[in-house]
Amino acid sequence: MAPRTTAKIHEVLNRPFDFVIVGGGTAGLCLASRLSEDPNISVLVLEAGSEQFDDPKLRALNVVAELPQANLTLPLVLPAQYGHHFGQPEYDWAIKTTAQDFSNGREYALTRGRVLGGSSAINFLCWTKPPADEVDDWERLGNKGWNWETFQKNLRKLEGYQPPDDPSVTHHLNVSNLKSQLGRDGPIKLCHPATITEPEIKAFEAWLELGIPRAPKPYDGDPNGAFFCAMTVDPSTYTRSYATTASSLAFYFPCAARENLNVLTSASVNRLLTKVTQDGLLAATGVEFVHAEQTYVVNVTMEVVLCAGALKSPQILELSGIGNKTLLEAAGVNAHLNLPTVGENLQEHMYTCLTYELSPDADDLALHILQDPQVYKEHVEKLNGHPRAGAFTLGISGFAFVPLQAISDRGDDIIKAAREKFEKREMYPPGLKEQYELQLNRMERTEDRAAHCEVILYPGFFSFPNPPEDGKKYFTIILATNHPFSRGSIHVTSSDPAAPLSSDPRVFEEEIGDYYREFYDAELFANLLVDLQVFVELVKFGRRVACTSPLQEVLASPLKEVNPGPDVVTDEQIGDYIKSVCDTTYHTVGTLSMLPKEKGGVVDTELKVYGTSNIRVADLSIIPLHIAAHTMTTAYAIGMQAADIIKENIIKVHMHG
Numbered sequence: 309m310a311p312r313t314t315a316k317i318h319e320v321l322n323r324p325f326d327f328v329i330v331g332g333g334t335a336g337l338c339l340a341s342r343l344s345e346d347p348n349i350s351v352l353v354l355e356a357g358s359e360q361f362d363d364p365k366l367r368a369l370n371v372v373a374e375l376p377q378a379n380l381t382l383p384l385v386l387p388a389q390y391g392h393h394f395g396q397p398e399y400d401w402a403i404k405t406t407a408q409d410f411s412n413g414r415e416y417a418l419t420r421g422r423v424l425g426g427s428s429a430i431n432f433l434c435w436t437k438p439p440a441d442e443v444d445d446w447e448r449l450g451n452k453g454w455n456w457e458t459f460q461k462n463l464r465k466l467e468g469y470q471p472p473d474d475p476s477v478t479h480h481l482n483v484s485n486l487k488s489q490l491g492r493d494g495p496i497k498l499c500h501p502a503t504i505t506e507p508e509i510k511a512f513e514a515w516l517e518l519g520i521p522r523a524p525k526p527y528d529g530d531p532n533g534a535f536f537c538a539m540t541v542d543p544s545t546y547t548r549s550y551a552t553t554a555s556s557l558a559f560y561f562p563c564a565a566r567e568n569l570n571v572l573t574s575a576s577v578n579r580l581l582t583k584v585t586q587d588g589l590l591a592a593t594g595v596e597f598v599h600a601e602q603t604y605v606v607n608v609t610m611e612v613v614l615c616a617g618a619l620k621s622p623q624i625l626e627l628s629g630i631g632n633k634t635l636l637e638a639a640g641v642n643a644h645l646n647l648p649t650v651g652e653n654l655q656e657h658m659y660t661c662l663t664y665e666l667s668p669d670a671d672d673l674a675l676h677i678l679q680d681p682q683v684y685k686e687h688v689e690k691l692n693g694h695p696r697a698g699a700f701t702l703g704i705s706g707f708a709f710v711p712l713q714a715i716s717d718r719g720d721d722i723i724k725a726a727r728e729k730f731e732k733r734e735m736y737p738p739g740l741k742e743q744y745e746l747q748l749n750r751m752e753r754t755e756d757r758a759a760h761c762e763v764i765l766y767p768g769f770f771s772f773p774n775p776p777e778d779g780k781k782y783f784t785i786i787l788a789t790n791h792p793f794s795r796g797s798i799h800v801t802s803s804d805p806a807a808p809l810s811s812d813p814r815v816f817e818e819e820i821g822d823y824y825r826e827f828y829d830a831e832l833f834a835n836l837l838v839d840l841q842v843f844v845e846l847v848k849f850g851r852r853v854a855c856t857s858p859l860q861e862v863l864a865s866p867l868k869e870v871n872p873g874p875d876v877v878t879d880e881q882i883g884d885y886i887k888s889v890c891d892t893t894y895h896t897v898g899t900l901s902m903l904p905k906e907k908g909g910v911v912d913t914e915l916k917v918y919g920t921s922n923i924r925v926a927d928l929s930i931i932p933l934h935i936a937a938h939t940m941t942t943a944y945a946i947g948m949q950a951a952d953i954i955k956e957n958i959i960k961v962h963m964h965g
């Protein structure tokens with residue numbers, strides 16, 4: 309299908325829109341496609357990034373036809389899914405954090421998609437879903453209607469899973485189990501990597517040896533255990549299936565011909581223009597944005613929906629004068645609505661890696677070999693062959709979601725200490741105590757314990773600080789934590805939309821952003837850093853996996869751990885390794901939390917910003933408590949539920965009486 313181009317600036321000027329959606333990313337495009345189903349509603353999406361429709365970088369595995377013309381300079385044409393857009397302004401916001409005290413002073417670069425499709429256009433393609441109970445926790449926190457039943461119903465409409473038919477792989481993938489749990493006809497195409505390597509299969513078997521069960525229902529509410537996940541790849545073309553998707557008929561392309569839907573790219577929103585209504589609420593009347601270095605305003609007749617992601621939606625609210633009054637005034641922004649928790653309750657997943665040398669007779673196929681341009685070209689041809697082959701057919705798909713107690717015999721002690729710390733504390737900022745209680749309960753209960761920890765298989769070299777050696781083959785075990793106690797914040801520092809944000813995830817500090825600082829008892833919290841201690845146990849578990857059959861047999865003998873390496877032995881050394889090399893998994897949530905206002909909420913259950921009449925948020929900012937899953941499915945589910953809310957409650961009232 310030939311892509312329809314997006315709107316031109318003259319097409320969107322001098323006319324009002326019923327809805328303006330800020331951010332054409334994962335949730336934003338999903339929402340736009342649903343809202344514009346009603347031809348009576350005009351929808352404008354303003355996206356800061358460009359389309360990049362024809363860019364081989366974006367359509368990772370779809371590069372084949374375009375490669376002869378493509379620039380093979382590294383790292384631009386390497387597959388999109390594994391970090392090759394990082395730091396490139398035409399794709400990545402790369403928002404710098406403040407120096408992190410508990411990460412040896414490092415500043416993280418928070419990668420987020422800055423392109424039509426948002427982070428779904430550059431992410432790592434892994435389709436995972438949270439446990440039912442953790443989605444239900446959002447409802448337990450006071451958000452009626454935000455539960456697993458709705459989440460799952462919406463996602464099943466989106467899923468277009470195609471199971472493989474090769475009997476030699478279906479057994480490993482447990483396809484008969486997955487088939488019944490995933491939707492088959494939806495627009496987001498899902499399949500498994502065409503190649504799963506021997507070390508991945510052996511590592512999976514090592515997990516089973518270590519007592520990790522196969523996940524009973526990874527896509528139906530119980531992902532605890534081991535499974536091979538599906539990827540957002542269209543099996544018919546082997547291309548990325550994402551929010552914009554050209555080839556897989558997802559959200560933008562099928563709707564692009566609708567006259568009531570306009571998507572303007574390279575349109576960076578500065579702020580909302582507002583007025584106070586007769587009821588004393590703040591109402592958005594227009595949206596100010598920059599396109600081709602010119603500033604414009606578009607008027608809105610019904611609502612503005614912020615879908616700019618958990619790092620950028622708070623900025624737009626703050627620049628519009630909605631946020632912590634003191635902080636806004638310090639930044640030189642006129643405060644119109646004092647909402648002190650805007651930009652707070654930030655929660656992030658973290659990961660670190662262990663890399664092992666493979667035995668010399670292991671297969672050469674690995675993701676990192678594509679960094680060599682010559683090898684890259686050869687593997688593009690292999691991808692184009694019949695059957696598809698080569699490193700482009702690999703993926704990141706081996707997952708184990710595990711409770712702390714399942715990987716460490718110190719698990720109970722750590723959880724007990726966390727409970728004691730929690731009980732000793734006298735003051736909590738509004739809402740945090742309830743969140744921590746749920747988190748502790750997830751860990752403490754004896755049945756259906758939550759997966760605090762996650763282990764992921766990476767076929768290749770992916771770790772720091774020691775580099776790979778030429779001619780050697782490698783396998784990496786990625787370790788991630790899912791339920792951080794740490795709370796951070798993100799805020800503007802200036803009224804200039806282009807000025808850097810102050811982003812402080814407070815990694816491993818288990819505490820609280822600026823607004824919460826007055827509640828902070830540093831001495832008490834210095835005793836035990838639960839988030840870090842869990843991570844240390846996880847690294848030890850990763851090492852046990854490497855020493856377990858049958859994985860051990862495909863690794864070099866004697867065992868050679870490249871990172872962190874044999875010198876990193878004690879808990880303190882492991883903790884220090886983690887602090888020096890770990891990174892965020894690009895899963896920030898919570899910065900505009902959906903909670904009762906007195907519990908620190910910024911939006912209500914209809915996603916409306918408290919104190920406003922027509923400003924909503926529909927992206928990962930609203931998630932009040934983090935989950936044991938990667939966040940793409942949640943972003944799509946939010947887009948779907950937001951559409952239902954808006955359609956039911958607003959369109960019905962305004963348009964159809």
Ligand SMILES: Cc1cc2nc3c(=O)[nH]c(=O)nc-3n(C[C@H](O)[C@H](O)[C@H](O)COP(=O)(O)OP(=O)(O)OC[C@H]3O[C@@H](n4cnc5c(N)ncnc54)[C@H](O)[C@@H]3O)c2cc1C
Nearest residue numbers: 331333334335356426427431432433434577616928938940
């Ligand atoms: C590198 C990477 C790998 C990941 N891998 C996975 C994975 O394998 N599996 C998984 O489940 N999740 C993964 N994730 C996470 C997941 O993709 C994201 O959490 C999810 O897509 C976020 O959706 P969103 O709608 O909240 O925001 P986004 O999809 O990021 O959309 C926000 C949009 O708003 C736009 N925007 C921002 N500010 C403005 C402004 N001022 N004006 C106009 N537009 C603006 C942005 O350019 C962007 O297009 C990954 C994320 C990244 C970055």
